[in-house]
Amino acid sequence: MSLAGSALEAALLAVGRGLDAAGDHRLLYCKGDGRLVALEDRARDLPLPDGGVLPSVPHDVEVEQCRRDLERIRPFPSGSGPSSAAADGPFVCSFDKMAEYFNRKSCLSETVPLGSFNSLFSFTGSWKNDAATTKALAIDGYSLPLFRVKIRNSELTLLESVKRRIPNVWDPSALASFIENYGTHIIISVTVGGKDEVYIKQHSLSQLSELEFKNYAREIGRERFADVENKSNASSINYSEKISVGRRPVVGLKLILEGAKQNRLAIHLQHLGSLPKIFLPHWDSYITIGPPKWQGPEEQDSRWFEPIKWKNFAHVSTAPIEYTETNITDLSGVYIVTGAQLGVWDFGAKSVLHLKLLFSRVPGCTIRRSVWDHSPSSSSVHRTDESSSSSSDNAKLLKIVDLTETFKGPQDAPGHWLITGAKLGVEKGRIVVRAKYSLLNY
Structure with a gap:
């Protein structure tokens, strides 16, 4: 199977499994021995553009081929959030707004920062302390989505074996054990492709003004992605x-x-x-x-x-x-x-x-x-x-x-x-x- 096919197969096995929102979000760290939700038993084999085949795709799972266009990071669409991401520059915002972006990208309404957010910006996970020591954050980069694997059914049902493991009384030890085994959320969608991003953190003691930090982040982005932005001369x-x-x-x-x-x-x-x-x-x-x-x-x-x-x-x-x-x-x-x-x-x-x-x-x-x-x-x-x-x-x-x-x-x-x-x-x-x-x- 091709590299794209192998990545698709890994994504297919991941949808329906558990994920600890506060932990590592790589597919290697999915929770559970298999899917935690019930999907229709019927399956089909899907042909891939390179001539391969993705086997045993459940009827409830959709595999969508993306346009394969290089996309610039744009955390907030026009009119839905801060406008500090210029057309040719990085997105710069506060700790809370950047955490909101990461949560929104994962289709979560919670405000507590995700584990991926903490990891990429080298935060401790003690989010109140992290926010207090952060003046601003910046993100810049490109992504190239190839495929999107997602569960069609919006009304999912946990397997009975999983339901039986949910603590029915307040027991921190049992709850921690459940999260360790099954996670906190269900993976409903995985995008297969590539991305190249930079993450920049401004400490609260930094003397740089807002404009100076934006220019600092812009210079880093221009240097990092010069080959992409000047690909016509490459x-x-x-x-x-x-x-x-x-x-x-x-x-x-x-x-x-x-x-x-x-x-x-x-x-x-x-x-x-x-x-x-x-x-x-x-x-x-x-x-x-x-x-x-x-x-x-x-x-x-x-x-x-x-x-x-x-x-x-x-x-x-x-x-x-x-x-x-x-x-x-x-x-x-x-x-x-x-x-x-x-x-x-x-x-x-x-x-x-x-x-x-x-x-x-x-x-x-x-x-x-x-x-x-x-x-x-x-x-x-x-x-x-x-x-x-x-x-x-x-x-x-x-x-x-x-x-x-x-x-x-x-x-x-x-x-x-x-x-x-x-x-x-x-x-x-x-x-x-x-x-x-x-x-x-x-």
């Missing part, structure tokens, strides 16, 4: 895996060859294992720094294109990548590198390798001094062992890719150099990566 761009190190300052860069045959170009970052004490007041985990931001070269700016002899691409974009909004007197903070990605623009006869960098803000700091590391000193260079592979293809690549690792560590006075920019280059026919190091005023 066929001409191929990217390597994005590398992000979070709140760990990057101090070194290196081009490497990956894959079993070491024939795939990638970039690695070297970062500090822990924050220096001088950094903690500006970048500790509780400090609000805003969303990280990707920046790269202009796609059509051929002034920076340097030719290279490699079958994978014909040119390298040598444009320097820096966070251009930061200047030496900017008291709002400095943006430092916390991620990187290599990509290739495909212009038909001309393909161009380029570099993108992820920048994160360090608030309350300014740049004291910056230097481009065009010619790294021997004390700041680590060279990768180039004799580890005997592949002829690998040997050819080593001639056009400089695997030198450049970094500045504690031995480079006065210490605490951080990377605030980088660029690719072509030197003596080899692709190189060069970094811009900066010292900060804290």
Whole structure:
């Protein structure tokens, strides 16, 4: 059976079973050994679009094929709730409104937050305390529904074996046992498909205004779903895996060859294992720094294109990548590198390798001094062992890719150099990566 067929079969087995609304909502955690409600015995086999068959579908169960259109998250239809979800942005609201959305999505009228809500936003489940410590919540994403499996009959009857297990007197222990075995609700519908969502929580102590938090959530959504929103251009761009190190300052860069045959170009970052004490007041985990931001070269700016002899691409974009909004007197903070990605623009006869960098803000700091590391000193260079592979293809690549690792560590006075920019280059026919190091005023 196909992957879709297997998921449909799991959904078919789930409808009619129990679910603990306060627990895990994945089908793996359905309650009961089988269905808890009586369904008509008659069943039929349903053909699937891929040629397979979904067997033994009860007459009371409907399997509906969806339109298979990519859908943006829209918690409240127009006129039925808050209007803080812009057409191209996230939905931002209070704790209570977001809990209402999750309950409504599950066809529940109760106001107590669901277990799935608590899990996705990393809440404790003590909802009054969770609400008190939450200023706002945001959700953004896309879903792709394929099938919907649902029970047609709106008047369901519990099996006699289940009825007999319901406590007839107030007995917390017996009630807990019943919920553990049978759950609190009956599953009447399951949607089969996929979704990609982000969930963002603003703590009550956050200093961000409502507008600033909305913009913060919008930036995260734009970055996360850039491939979806720009899918019309996706066929001409191929990217390597994005590398992000979070709140760990990057101090070194290196081009490497990956894959079993070491024939795939990638970039690695070297970062500090822990924050220096001088950094903690500006970048500790509780400090609000805003969303990280990707920046790269202009796609059509051929002034920076340097030719290279490699079958994978014909040119390298040598444009320097820096966070251009930061200047030496900017008291709002400095943006430092916390991620990187290599990509290739495909212009038909001309393909161009380029570099993108992820920048994160360090608030309350300014740049004291910056230097481009065009010619790294021997004390700041680590060279990768180039004799580890005997592949002829690998040997050819080593001639056009400089695997030198450049970094500045504690031995480079006065210490605490951080990377605030980088660029690719072509030197003596080899692709190189060069970094811009900066010292900060804290």
